Each structure stands twice: as structure tokens, then as C-alpha cells.
Amino acid sequence: MHECWQRNLMVLWFGVLITSSSFSMVVPFLPLFLLKIGVHQHVEMWSGLLFSIAFLFSAIMSPYWGSLADKYGRKPMILRSGIALFITYSLTAFATNPYELLALRAFQGLLSGYIPSAIALVGTNTPESKVGYALAMVSTASSTGNIVGPLVGGVLSRLFGDRVAFGSAGAIMLIATLLCWLWVREDAFVPAKTRSSVLGAWKEVLDNKPLLMTLCITSLTAFSIMTIEPVLPLYIAEIGGSLNNASLLAGIVFSIAGIASVLFAARWGRLADRIGFRRVLLVGLMGGALGNIAQIPFHEIWGFSGIRFLYGAFFCAVFPALNGLVVQQTRSEFRGRAFGLNQTANQAGTLLGPLAGGALGSAFGPHSVFLVTGLLLLVTTGMAYFGQRAWSSSKAAGGVSPPTLRS
Numbered sequence: 001m002h003e004c005w006q007r008n009l010m011v012l013w014f015g016v017l018i019t020s021s022s023f024s025m026v027v028p029f030l031p032l033f034l035l036k037i038g039v040h041q042h043v044e045m046w047s048g049l050l051f052s053i054a055f056l057f058s059a060i061m062s063p064y065w066g067s068l069a070d071k072y073g074r075k076p077m078i079l080r081s082g083i084a085l086f087i088t089y090s091l092t093a094f095a096t097n098p099y100e101l102l103a104l105r106a107f108q109g110l111l112s113g114y115i116p117s118a119i120a121l122v123g124t125n126t127p128e129s130k131v132g133y134a135l136a137m138v139s140t141a142s143s144t145g146n147i148v149g150p151l152v153g154g155v156l157s158r159l160f161g162d163r164v165a166f167g168s169a170g171a172i173m174l175i176a177t178l179l180c181w182l183w184v185r186e187d188a189f190v191p192a193k194t195r196s197s198v199l200g201a202w203k204e205v206l207d208n209k210p211l212l213m214t215l216c217i218t219s220l221t222a223f224s225i226m227t228i229e230p231v232l233p234l235y236i237a238e239i240g241g242s243l244n245n246a247s248l249l250a251g252i253v254f255s256i257a258g259i260a261s262v263l264f265a266a267r268w269g270r271l272a273d274r275i276g277f278r279r280v281l282l283v284g285l286m287g288g289a290l291g292n293i294a295q296i297p298f299h300e301i302w303g304f305s306g307i308r309f310l311y312g313a314f315f316c317a318v319f320p321a322l323n324g325l326v327v328q329q330t331r332s333e334f335r336g337r338a339f340g341l342n343q344t345a346n347q348a349g350t351l352l353g354p355l356a357g358g359a360l361g362s363a364f365g366p367h368s369v370f371l372v373t374g375l376l377l378l379v380t381t382g383m384a385y386f387g388q389r390a391w392s393s394s395k396a397a398g399g400v401s402p403p404t405l406r407s
Contacts, residue, residue: 004185005126009134011183012118013141018176019114020145022169025153033162039098046098050105057109059347063198065113066340070192074121082177084111090170093163120339123327125188136269136320143261192333201337211329213387218322219345224376226353231361231369256305257312268317281321281384287314289377296370
């Protein structure tokens with residue numbers, strides 16, 4: 001499996017990079033695209049609907065696609081999602097009204113799942129001693145895409161127009177899907193004997209207390225970090241001192257945490273292979289909590305940016321560690337459903353976090369959001385710490401067997 005897992009990781013690293021880049025090439029420009037196709041009333045409402053509907057449908061459908069992945073394989077789910085994204089982005093280039101955009105975003109949410117399926121395939125087809133490193137590399141690809149995508153999308157939009165940018169996102173998704181079809185092999189796949197319902201999958205999670213704890217931590221973590229998203233650009237514009245440069249400054253500061261993730265995620269992954277995912281998770285959550293609270297005293301852009309970098313350097317350990325725990329806490333034949341449910345937990349937090357953050361920031365100011373985000377992450381750290389007893393007792397009792405990965 002050694003050569004196979006390395007090739008899989010290389011191809012899927014590129015695929016996740018492309019998926020993340022294509023997403024960030026398209027989504028940030030949708031509100032501006034609404035204006036260009038003639039929407040001048042209720043633009044904020046349409047923008048919110050376009051952002052939210054894909055996450056909503058993805059949260060609903062992820063367990064279903066995970067069930068199919070356990071029955072037929074993770075690679076077919078990657079190909080299905082890649083083709084769906086290719087079609088969605090390509091058709092977006094031809095949209096002429098907000099109703100078409102909304103339908104396309106709903107279609108995207110219904111058939112999404114490239115990155116969770118890629119994570120599940122990598123986690124299942126990688127030798128156990130390398131799982132932490134491999135999952136961290138996938139996380140690095142996602143972070144890199146989030147940095148590169150807006151830049152590429154902005155340049156293409158400026159030079160050739162939004163429709164070309166959307167079409168380009170579709171084209172690169174087709175390339176990533178073809179590479180997966182040609183080069184990725186799923187050797188360590190044991191098909192589930194029966195395809196359980198979504199309700200059956202949740203029942204199995206309820207019987208697996210360590211996995212249930214991990215899903216709760218995933219949801220609360222996503223909720224916590226997304227509370228800050230609505231107020232961060234406005235706060236950056238405030239402390240930057242220039243509305244003319246607000247977009248540029250916001251882009252730079254947003255990218256800083258991503259750059260830290262690219263630099264440090266693989267190191268956290270290697271450390272997790274040595275000391276365990278739970279310990280790395282605790283360090284990442286604590287660093288994220290303190291990093292958010294530490295942003296409050298800084299009222300000038302450079303000091304604030306430095307703290308954002310330190311925050312990113314620690315917090316990039318969190319989601320790869322959570323993915324590693326999902327691998328450890330599930331049987332191979334249930335792993336697709338587990339990652340589907342993990343995606344649902346993540347999307348639920350992603351949906352609700354901005355609503356809470358926007359309301360809190362509007363009522364009490366941006367510093368209150370930094371404080372609450374930090375406190376929520378401290379609560380999440382406590383959940384992860386006290387969850388050790390559940391994980392340890394389950395392992396000692398044989399309740400959750402670690403995955404069997406052939407090397």
C-alpha cells in the first residue's frame with residue numbers, strides 16, 4: 001500500500017486544493033454578480049440565501065452520500081461530487097437571474113461532498129502510522145485553496161469578467177475529477193453488507209459515545225469560529241483607518257491565518273502520529289481560544305495581523321485532529337457515513353455561527369464577538385479534555401476498535 005497511499009495523497013491533495021480554490025473563486029463574488037445581472041433590491045437577502053442554501057442542503061444530504069460511500073466506495077462519491085461541481089460552476093457562468101443562481105447553489109449543496117469523501121478515502125487507505133500526516137496535508141490543501149482562490153478569481157474577473165471566472169472554476173474541477181478517476185486507487189475498502197438509513201446511521205453514532213463527542217466538538221468548533229466571520233471585515237476596515245483599502249486589508253488579514261495553516265498543519269500532523277490526535281486537538285483548541293481573546297487589545301492592523309498568524313498556527317491543528325479521531329473511532333465499513341455525519345455537524349455550526357456573530361456584534365460591538373468566540377473555544381477544549389475518559393474507557397473496553405490499515 002505504501003506507493004498507493006502516497007499517490008492517492010498527492011492526487012487528492014491536488015483535488016482538494018482545486019475544490020477549495022474553485023469554491024473561493026466563485027462564492028465571494030456572488031453578491032457582486034447579483035448587481036451585474038440586475039438585482040438592485042433586497043441584494044443582502046439574496047446574498048444570504050445564496051450563501052446559506054448550499055450549506056443547508058449539504059448538511060441534509062451528507063449522511064446519505066456517506067451511506068452510499070460505505071456501500072459502493074469513496075472514490076465514486078468523489079467523482080460524483082466533482083462532476084456536480086463542474087456542472088454547477090459551468091452553468092453559473094450562464095445564469096441571468098437570481099432564481100437560476102439559487103437553484104444552482106441548491107443543486108451544488110445536494111450533490112456536494114468532494115472534500116469529506118477525499119478525507120475518508122485518505123484516512124482509510126493510509127498506513128496507521130501516517131494517518132495524522134496525511135490528514136494534515138489534506139487540510140493544508142484546503143487552506144491553500146482558500147488563499148489562492150479569491151486571488152485567482154479576482155484577477156480573472158477583473159480581466160475577463162465574472163462569467164469567465166465561474167467557467168474557469170468548472171474547468172479546473174473537471175481536471176481534478178479526471179485525475180482522481182485515472183490515478184486514485186481505493187484498495188482498503190470493505191463494502192457495508194447493507195446500506196443503512198440516515199436514521200440508522202445516527203443510531204449507530206448514539207451507541208458510539210466517542211464518535212458522538214467528536215461530532216459535537218466539530219459542530220461547536222465550526223459554530224465558534226464562524227461567529228467572527230460577519231464582523232471581522234468590518235473590524236479590519238475600522239482599525240485599518242481607510243475605507244478605500246478595506247477590501248485589500250481584509251483579504252490580507254483573512255489570508256494570514258491560512259498561510260500559517262499551510263506552514264504548520266503538516267507539523268501538527270506528524271506530531272499527532274507520535275503523541276495522538278486528542279492531545280494535538282487540545283493544544284489546537286486552546287491556542288485558538290487564547291488567540292481569539294488576544295486579538296481584543298490590538299487596535300492597529302499590524303499587531304492584530306501578528307496575533308491572527310499565531311492563532312492560525314495553532315488552530316490549523318484542530319480539524320485534521322478531529323478527522324483523525326473519526327478514523328480511529330469507526331469501523332472501516334462505517335467510515336463514509338461517519339464522515340458524512342461529521343460534515344453535517346460541521347455545516348450546522350457553519351450555518352448558525354454567522355447568525356449569532358452578526359447579532360452579537362450588532363448589539364455589543366466586535367470585541368464582544370472575539371471574547372465570546374474565545375470562550376466558546378475554551379468550552380470546546382473542556383469538552384475534548386473530559387471526553388478523554390469516554391475515549392479511553394471505550395478503547396479499554398473494546399467498544400471502538402482502531403481502524404485496520406494494511407501497510
